[in-house]
Amino acid sequence: MPQLRNALSKPSLLAFALVAALGATDAHAAAKKKKAPKAPAVSAECTDFYSSANAAWLTANPLPAGVGSVTALGQLRERSEQQQRALLDAAMQSPQGNVQKLLGDFWASGLDEAAVEADGSRPIAPLLDRINGIKRAKDVPAAIAALHQVGIPVAFNFSPDVDLKALDRHIGYFSQGGMGLPDPAYYTRSDAETRELLGRYQNYVKQILTLTGTKPEKLDAEALAVIDLETRLARVSRPLQDLRSPLANYVPVATKDLAKQYKNLQLDAFLKAQGVTDDTVSMANPALFAELNTLIATIKPEQWKTYLRWQVGDAMAPYLAKSFRDADFEFRGRVLKGEAAPAPRWQHVLAAINTAAGPMLGREYAGRYLPSSSKDKAEAVARDVREALARGLEGNSWMSAAAKAEAKSKIDKLKIEVGTPRRDLDYSVQPMGRGSFGSNILIASTWRHREEMKRIGKGNADRRWDVLPQQPALAYDLAQNRLIVTAAVLQAPVFDVARGDSALFGSYGALVGHELSRGFDLRGRMVDAGGEIRDWWTPADVTAWNALGARVAAQYNGYPFPALTAAKVNGTLTLDENLADLAGVELAWDAYTHAQLAPNTGAKQTLFRSWSELWAQQLSPAEAAQRIATDAHAPGQWRSNGPLSNQPAFAESFSCKAGQPMRRGDAEQVRIWR
Structure with missing residues (x-):
């Protein structure tokens, strides 16, 4: 759960210019001979479609000094934030209903900096x-449980996630946590850089302890006590790279055995306090909880009290007075994240509301900004793309008959959810008022934790999304075999009904296809039509898919990385997204041409332009250097051009000839679902 802390050059055109200049050197000969016909120039669309389709945007959106990137989809995210801001302003002034009253008061309390101070x-x-009030060791577990209830996880983390043996339900996952630094290795590495970071962290701990009641004469000792306890947790925590696999984090155990195994830690009482009555939880690192069980009995209560005070102060620092906020930003913002300055106050408060009461705000956002007509149209287009995928699954030449049969069953069961989750939450919550932003954070966080705990148990796996309606997103939920389309994403440039169906299919439809294809790729093959985790591909299917992937990786490896000199796109790093982009464009075209039996040339061209317009971006060299090393997505230019150069329909629509940059040779073209 969300918790409180937690452009191309044109060599062909240049060549033509040189030929023209050389031909003009002998005017007398030219007068005697009949001029040879000039080779036709390559159109801008067939040379670099991205730069052509986005020319106006690129001119209108230069990269400001000191800014790493400007993107069309980033502008969509910024617009959604402004929409949320306008909604909250209206709720603050004249709320419509109880939920808006809660949100309006929450917003007002956060904007009132004098009151916060x-x-x-x-x-x-x-x-x-x-x-x-802790006096004895047995008092510590109850305090730990109480802090979890208000959304401040201490000592460890506990959150709902899918039961990998029964994907129709969620169970609770006990996992490592309780440390103020983001990587356990920071506590144990001995290199100079890490030691320096640990020293700065210790100073931050001192600042928060001072603000939560530690006397000056005890400050050094209590800061060391905090770091000592966190270091003990770090030593029995798993390296971050070991946490990336869901299977490695799934070790189901019976809840009835917890009381005996972890008597001091009182995990049975902890679950009861969270409202969890399920018979199974996951505990992938029992050594951590065995150590915690020992530490409850062997560490003096005073050290636990110091640690817990620090954890509360650290978690709540962004929402309290300036002394807390400044300390938090200097370490967590400037040191850990490299941020130059804090966000504007309204953005800070908005982020806090989304963290503590995001689903509450999402409900009102969809009600205000998502017309029912847009929701209906989005569902209809998504269904058309789903049907295109069904045709692609049936007709492709690389998938085995057995895999095709399972894929057909899986797509028949695929659900489409647009706007907001189908199941609403319980919005009964303590009134907030406008007097205390920090108190409202705790009220809202307690509510959200309560609703998160309700996800645990049979029949609750589809209770909510892992993305908020007010956040622009399309996502394929592998466990639930469903497409998620948030309310916020249904606006330009993704979803603009004023431009007509061809634009809708080219942008929104292609993104739907991108996501739906993830249920039937190398990762999607691991969950079958019945919701069971098993590989339903044959070895030949895997071989065929990997062969397609190798060709796509080679294609993208040949593309220069924008804003960098002599650097190429990493086709292996970006492979999965590039395959999904290619699939998305294929499916959007198929869906549109089935819905519109005889589209004219203009409509066809609009479809491809609307795809390209999604990826308009400006990158600084520093931003590009970071992305080339870490980003699983190709740069915008190649997210546009890469898939299109594989589409015969694109080449036909813009009369691109064989050998031109935007038309790959027939033997080079990669096809997945066409």
Whole structure:
């Protein structure tokens, strides 16, 4: 759960210019001879479609100094933030209904910086009192459970996720956490850079401890006590790279055995406090919890109290008075993230509301900004693309008959959810008021934690999405075999009904195809039509897919990386997304031409332009250098041009000839679902 902390050059045109210049050197000969016909120039569309389709955008959106990137989809995200801001302003002034009243008060309390400053650390005083009331070792587990209930996970993490043996339900996952640094290795590595970071972290711990009640004479000792306890947790935590596989994190155990195995830690009482009555949880690292069980009994209560005070102060620092916020930003913002300055106050408050009450805001966002007509149209286009995928699955030449049969069954069961999750939440929550932003954070976070815990148990796996309706996104949920389309993504440049169906299919439809194809690729093959985790491909299917992938990787390896000199796209790093992009364009074209039996040339061209317009971007050299090493997506120019150069329909629509940059040779073209 979301918790409180947690452009191409044109060599052909240049060559033509040189030929023309050389031919003009002998005017007398030219007068005597009949001029040879000039070779036709390559159109801009057939040379670099991205630069042609996005010429106006690229001119209108230069990269400002000090900014890493400007993108068309980034502008969509910014617009959704402004829409949320306008919604909250209206809810603050004249709320319509109880949920808007809660949100309006929450927003008002966060914008009132004078009130936040006057409030000081009072919002966390009840939590600190609870911690300071610890007398004996057996009091510590109850305090840990109480902090989890308000969305402040301490000592470890506990959250719902899919049961990998029964994808129709969620179970609770006990996992490592409780450390203030993002990587356990920071506590144990001995290199100079890490030691320096640890020293800066210690200073930050001192700042928060001071603000939560530590006296000056005890400050050094208590900061060391915090780092000592966190280091003990780090030593029995798994390296971050070992946490990437869902299967490695799934070790189901019976909840009835927890009380005996972890008597000091009182995990049975912990589950009861969270409202969890399920018979199974996952615990992938029992050594961590065995160590915690020992530490409860062997570490003095005073050290636990210091650690818990620090954890509360650290988690709540962004939402309290300026002294807390400044300390938090200097370490977590500037040191860990490299941020130059804090976000504007309204963005900070909006992010806090999305963290603590995101589904609440999403409900109102969809009600305000998603017309029912747009929702209906989005569902209809998605269904058309789903049907195109069904045809592609049936007719492709690389998939075995057995895999095709399973794929057909899987796509028949695929669900499409647009706007908001189908199942609403319980919005009964303590009134917030406008007096205390920090207190409202805790109220909202407690509500969200309660609703998250309700996901655990049979029949609750589809209870909510892992993305908020107010965040622009399309996603394929592999476990639930469903397409998720958020309310916020249904606006330009993704979804613009004013431009007509061809544009809708080229942008939104292609993105739908991108996501739906993920259910039937190298990863999607691991969940079958019945929701069971098993590989339903034959070895020949895997070989055929890998062969397609090798060709796509080679294609993208040949593309220069924009904003960098003598650097190429990493076709292996970006392979999965490039394959999905290719699939998306294929499916969008098929879906559109089935829905519109005789589209004219203009409509066809609009479809491809609307795809390209999604990827308009400006990158600084520094941003490009970071992306080439870490980003699984190709640069915008190649997300546009790469798939299109494989489409015969694109070449036909723009009269691109064989050998021109935007038309790959017939033998070079890669096809997945066409």
